[in-house]
Amino acid sequence: MPNPHKSRQKRSKWIAWLLLALLCVGITELVVCAYMDPALFQTLTAPAVHFIDTVHNAGNKLFQQSVSPPEPEPTIDQAASEPEITVSLMQEDPKVTEFCTLSDREILTGGTVDIIYFNQGEEPWASQPYGPDEIKGYGCGPTALAMFVSSLTDCIVTPTEMAQWAFESGYCAPGSGSYLSIVEGAAQTYGLQIQSWQERSPEALCQALATGQVFVALMGPGHFTSSGHFILLRGVTLQGTVLVADPNSRERSLTAWDPELILSELSDSRVLGAPLWCCSARASS
Numbered sequence: 001m002p003n004p005h006k007s008r009q010k011r012s013k014w015i016a017w018l019l020l021a022l023l024c025v026g027i028t029e030l031v032v033c034a035y036m037d038p039a040l041f042q043t044l045t046a047p048a049v050h051f052i053d054t055v056h057n058a059g060n061k062l063f064q065q066s067v068s069p070p071e072p073e074p075t076i077d078q079a080a081s082e083p084e085i086t087v088s089l090m091q092e093d094p095k096v097t098e099f100c101t102l103s104d105r106e107i108l109t110g111g112t113v114d115i116i117y118f119n120q121g122e123e124p125w126a127s128q129p130y131g132p133d134e135i136k137g138y139g140c141g142p143t144a145l146a147m148f149v150s151s152l153t154d155c156i157v158t159p160t161e162m163a164q165w166a167f168e169s170g171y172c173a174p175g176s177g178s179y180l181s182i183v184e185g186a187a188q189t190y191g192l193q194i195q196s197w198q199e200r201s202p203e204a205l206c207q208a209l210a211t212g213q214v215f216v217a218l219m220g221p222g223h224f225t226s227s228g229h230f231i232l233l234r235g236v237t238l239q240g241t242v243l244v245a246d247p248n249s250r251e252r253s254l255t256a257w258d259p260e261l262i263l264s265e266l267s268d269s270r271v272l273g274a275p276l277w278c279c280s281a282r283a284s285s
Helices: 004-036 038-066 140-152 159-168 182-189 202-210 259-264
Strands: 099-102 105-108 213-219 229-236 242-245 276-280
Touching: 140 159, 140 182, 140 213, 140 229, 159 182, 182 276, 202 213, 202 229, 202 242, 202 259, 242 259
Parallel strands: none
Antiparallel strands: 099 105, 213 229, 213 276, 229 242
């Protein structure tokens, strides 16, 4: 008596072989058609191509909907302005810090490292563009970082060049100044190791300055600005006061500041390393 189960298996195998043969014949005919009659080949395959494209596009839409768009980087108003707190400044003795000229560069002496000084309000870069704005109005970030990079590397970068790089790299915030990511971006581009500084005690700040650290500081309203402003912290005096390089004031750059005041007037921003970044000064050759 024939086994019905074996009969079904045999029929299934024959059907499978037949379908495979038909598939092979179909593929062979399509290949021949592609060479012999491309127009007919496109007509025959158009439904399948359309189906695949539809599935692919639907998958892309689902993926894009499942991924949250990145949050825009916050901006801090860095418009050049008079300080919120105005006081009479007492400049340090030239033996402690002064401006001097070396070759064709103006140097601010007396800190951890001599700073090649640029002022955003002075030509030839004051009227140069920073995106849609001018360096003198919103360029404290590029100017401070031009001092930072020029003083700690062998590469001299002017505020004009730094502003152009920052704009082309997407760090310019039109009508506000610079995105905070400009600090780490510039350090990475010019080969400097920089990190956010979380210690907020005057003692730790002065010790770091005394042992070779240079800081980029984002200041809030107070003795340096009425909005937001980038400066450098460049050294500490024997009396424990802090020397700065202010890209918008020569007078403030020649004044020694109480470290507690510096720390208390840092910006309230706590994103992207703000408000204080530190970097080791270049070793003397």
